[in-house]
Amino acid sequence: MSDPANRTAEAGHGIPRKSEQLIDRLDWNLLRTFIAIAHEGNITRAASSLRLTQSAVSQALRRLEKQIGYALIVRNGSRFTLSSHGEKVLRLASDIYGSIKAISNEIESGAEEVGGHIRLLTLSSIESVTYDTFLASFHERFPRISLEIICIRSEDILSSLQKKTANIGIGLCPRALPRIGRSLIMEQSYGLYCGRSHRFFGKNDISLRDLAQENFVRSEADRIDGLLSNITIFRNEMDFSGWIAGTSCSIQEITRMIVANYGIGCLPEHIAQPWVDAGRLWRLPPASGITTSGIFLLWNRDGRYSNSERIFLEQFQNHLQISPSSPDSWAANTTSANTG
Numbered sequence: 001m002s003d004p005a006n007r008t009a010e011a012g013h014g015i016p017r018k019s020e021q022l023i024d025r026l027d028w029n030l031l032r033t034f035i036a037i038a039h040e041g042n043i044t045r046a047a048s049s050l051r052l053t054q055s056a057v058s059q060a061l062r063r064l065e066k067q068i069g070y071a072l073i074v075r076n077g078s079r080f081t082l083s084s085h086g087e088k089v090l091r092l093a094s095d096i097y098g099s100i101k102a103i104s105n106e107i108e109s110g111a112e113e114v115g116g117h118i119r120l121l122t123l124s125s126i127e128s129v130t131y132d133t134f135l136a137s138f139h140e141r142f143p144r145i146s147l148e149i150i151c152i153r154s155e156d157i158l159s160s161l162q163k164k165t166a167n168i169g170i171g172l173c174p175r176a177l178p179r180i181g182r183s184l185i186m187e188q189s190y191g192l193y194c195g196r197s198h199r200f201f202g203k204n205d206i207s208l209r210d211l212a213q214e215n216f217v218r219s220e221a222d223r224i225d226g227l228l229s230n231i232t233i234f235r236n237e238m239d240f241s242g243w244i245a246g247t248s249c250s251i252q253e254i255t256r257m258i259v260a261n262y263g264i265g266c267l268p269e270h271i272a273q274p275w276v277d278a279g280r281l282w283r284l285p286p287a288s289g290i291t292t293s294g295i296f297l298l299w300n301r302d303g304r305y306s307n308s309e310r311i312f313l314e315q316f317q318n319h320l321q322i323s324p325s326s327p328d329s330w331a332a333n334t335t336s337a338n339t340g
Contacts, residue, residue: 137319174229
């Protein structure tokens with residue numbers, strides 16, 4: 001009769017399973033690097049966002065693939081896509097990231113005075129009385145909560161929220177998205193403008209047909225699948241066929257290129273008006289404007305929030321409910337916002 005201990009060994013008891021071995025040796029920093037690679041879609045950009053060398057990021061990816069035992073990306077020249085295993089690892093790694101962030105919730109909850117850190121993704125150059133008033137009152141009430149504001153494009157903000165690599169953001173979100181909550185901070189109307197050196201500057205008898213062949217300066221979000229697709233649709237419907245002479249995600253740089261006569265372009269009316277008053281921009285048709293777009297407070301409905309993040313979000317939502325944006329008030333309350 002065989003020894004019971006041998007039967008146990010033969011059955012696999014006492015021998016670490018592959019999943020247990022993976023848990024023992026898996027490095028969280030490798031998962032964090034992989035999240036950045038997937039988010040940026042590019043090794044070089046991931047290295048830049050993590051402040052690492054490209055070689056270090058590539059080595060981290062290879063180490064993670066070796067530890068997991070599967071290829072996580074499928075390379076196609078200079079580009080890559082996530083493999084099926086890569087998609088699964090990204091989803092699970094994002095959940096792990098959210099869980100790690102939630103640890104601070106337990107740490108902060110026992111403190112007499114609320115403290116902590118908030119990471120806020122936002123468009124650059126937003127100037128809003130409503131927003132500024134909230135930040136001032138929040139800091140006065142919770143002085144031990146620090147705030148880190150990271151300025152990126154709206155598309156990247158939404159991507160980060162959906163992937164659970166961030167919980168709170170401020171940006172464009174023209175339509176409802178799964179798992180993303182939103183509250184309007186301000187609404188802005190867009191008009192069409194040219195610079196002082198343009199041949200249409202100062203002329204009142206211009207028609208939309210006259211503009212069809214003009215070079216154009218546009219936002220990165222002004223494309224058919226972008227967050228300012230209404231502007232793209234307007235250009236297509238009006239048969240605008242001019243060359244795209246300039247592109248930027250910054251409203252300041254778009255304005256700069258229009259003033260420099262790279263082409264005509266769309267700007268929020270309240271941002272363009274001071275330039276019109278100074279004689280550096282000229283309003284073009286249509287007089288009724290092109291479209292409207294809102295700037296929203298955004299959050300992940302399924303996010304795992306720290307205590308400080310939860311307080312910030314609840315306080316901001318309450319502030320917006322008592323300080324609503326309206327067509328009559330937004331122009332007075334805002335002066336500048338990034339377009340992307």
